[in-house]
Structure formats: C-alpha cells, structure tokens
Amino acid sequence: MPHAIWRGSISFGLVTIPVTLFPAEDTKERLAFHMLDGTDLSPVRQKRVSERTGEEIPWDRIVKGYDLGGGRWVVMSDDDFRQADVEATQTIDILSAVCADQIAPEYFSKPYYLEPSKPGRKAYALLRETLARSKRVAVAKIVIRSKQHLAALIPEGDMLLLELLRYPHELRDSSELDLPAGDLESTGVTEAELKMASQLVEAIEATFDPLDERYRDTYHDSLLALIERKAAGVPVIATPAAKDDAPAAEVVDIVELLKRSLSEAKRAQG
Numbered sequence: 001m002p003h004a005i006w007r008g009s010i011s012f013g014l015v016t017i018p019v020t021l022f023p024a025e026d027t028k029e030r031l032a033f034h035m036l037d038g039t040d041l042s043p044v045r046q047k048r049v050s051e052r053t054g055e056e057i058p059w060d061r062i063v064k065g066y067d068l069g070g071g072r073w074v075v076m077s078d079d080d081f082r083q084a085d086v087e088a089t090q091t092i093d094i095l096s097a098v099c100a101d102q103i104a105p106e107y108f109s110k111p112y113y114l115e116p117s118k119p120g121r122k123a124y125a126l127l128r129e130t131l132a133r134s135k136r137v138a139v140a141k142i143v144i145r146s147k148q149h150l151a152a153l154i155p156e157g158d159m160l161l162l163e164l165l166r167y168p169h170e171l172r173d174s175s176e177l178d179l180p181a182g183d184l185e186s187t188g189v190t191e192a193e194l195k196m197a198s199q200l201v202e203a204i205e206a207t208f209d210p211l212d213e214r215y216r217d218t219y220h221d222s223l224l225a226l227i228e229r230k231a232a233g234v235p236v237i238a239t240p241a242a243k244d245d246a247p248a249a250e251v252v253d254i255v256e257l258l259k260r261s262l263s264e265a266k267r268a269q270g
C-alpha cells in the first residue's frame with residue numbers, strides 16, 4: 001500500500017468517521033522517458049529563459065502572473081495566494097447525497113481509497129452500506145495540499161472510494177460541437193438499423209472484469225518488450241506506418257456492416 005497522502009475524518013451529519021486517504025493510481029508501472037542529446041545521450045535539461053531577452057532567469061527573480069491578454073499581466077504574490085486560500089481543515093464535509101448516474105462521466109477526475117481507523121470502522125460500514133442500498137453517492141468537499149476539491153464518496157464493495165470531481169469551470173463548453181440531433185429521423189437512423197445495432201450490443205454483452213485479457217494494456221507490453229530487446233542489443237526492424245486509404249466521402253451501408261459485425265460476434269462467442 002502506498003504512503004497515505006491525507007488523514008482526517010468524514011463528517012456525516014453529527015457522525016465523525018476517522019479515515020486515511022491513499023492514492024488509487026499505481027504509477028510505478030508507467031514507462032518513463034527522458035530527453036537526451038542524440039549525439040552523446042547526455043540528459044537535456046530545461047531552462048527558465050526570458051522570451052524577450054533570451055536570458056536565463058534565476059528562481060529568485062521569477063514571479064507568478066495571470067494573463068489578462070494584450071500583454072497585460074496581474075502579478076500575484078505569496079501573500080495574495082494566502083489571502084485567497086481556503087481553510088485547510090482535515091474533514092471531508094458531505095454536502096449532499098445524489099443518484100450516481102446524475103454525475104456525468106467527464107466530472108470524474110482522480111480516484112483515492114479511503115480506509116477507516118479502528119474507532120471508525122462501524123460508522124464507515126454504516127455510511128458505505130447506506131449509500132449502497134440507496135444507490136447514492138455522497139458529494140463532499142475536501143482540502144488536499146491547500147487546494148479545495150469537490151469529491152464523490154462511492155461505495156465499492158467493502159470500500160468507500162473517494163473520487164475527485166472537476167468543477168464546471170474546469171471543463172470546456174461542448175455546446176459548440178457539431179453533433180447529430182437527438183431526433184433520429186433528421187439523422188436518417190431507421191428502426192431496422194436500431195434493431196440490428198441492439199442485437200450486436202446484446203451479442204457482445206459481458207460482465208466487466210478489468211483483469212480480462214481483452215482489456216490489457218498491450219501497447220505498454222509491446223513497448224516494454226521492444227525496450228528490453230534494444231537493451232539486449234537485438235536489432236529492431238521498423239514497421240511502415242499504416243496508411244489510411246479509405247475515401248473521404250464513402251457511402252456506407254450501415255445495415256450490411258451491422259449484419260457482418262453481428263455474424264462475427266456470434267462466431268467469436270461460439
């Protein structure tokens with residue numbers, strides 16, 4: 001288990017549940033790469049350089065500024081940030097309980113595990129089971145490293161998962177996207193196509209198992225194997241990049257494609 005990043009308590013009405021927060025993401029298996037000079041493989045370091053003079057700037061001359069546009073900046077001092085800072089409480093303050101499907105997927109940001117301390121085990125189990133049986137998640141606020149976050153407490157098996165949520169201002173507005181309307185008649189989607197597509201969905205229906213080999217990170221495996229071959233001195237032959245030869249405006253018979261897809265799905269199941 002990784003090091004705890006936060007210790008405090010969940011505030012559930014007048015009930016206090018002591019908990020410890022652990023990161024759920026395991027980053028040690030990620031492949032890390034460094035920038036090197038191609039001539040002698042010496043590491044390349046980034047410098048803080050003035051765009052106007054090209055001069056390297058030492059840390060003690062660097063300030064933080066907010067861009068107003070048109071070359072205008074508002075310079076912020078450490079005192080300014082402290083003045084705007086939220087109170088760093090050690091409490092996960094539950095604000096509401098909502099249906100899980102009311103939170104759109106794009107709001108979910110980063111998962112953490114919550115572990116109760118020994119005195120809080122009963123209250124932890126009570127909150128977890130209450131949320132699970134009511135099919136609700138608790139929306140809360142938490143301060144981690146001086147930054148306030150919106151979060152969702154989600155019952156997950158025997159555990160309460162804390163998922164950091166994005167604030168609305170952290171998401172781009174999707175209203176300018178050119179999307180097909182919900183009115184299927186205007187998009188040309190027919191009932192026959194819907195029926196065939198539904199049959200295809202039923203044919204590939206499965207219980208999600210994250211350990212299923214189909215969901216394995218094959219790019220990570222392939223890249224790691226290639227690194228090991230190169231480290232061992234085995235020549236690696238470059239494969240030509242795939243070409244997209246499909247015409248730009250090809251007329252597609254969706255029903256025929258769905259029929260073929262359904263046949264292949266059934267053959268794979270069989």
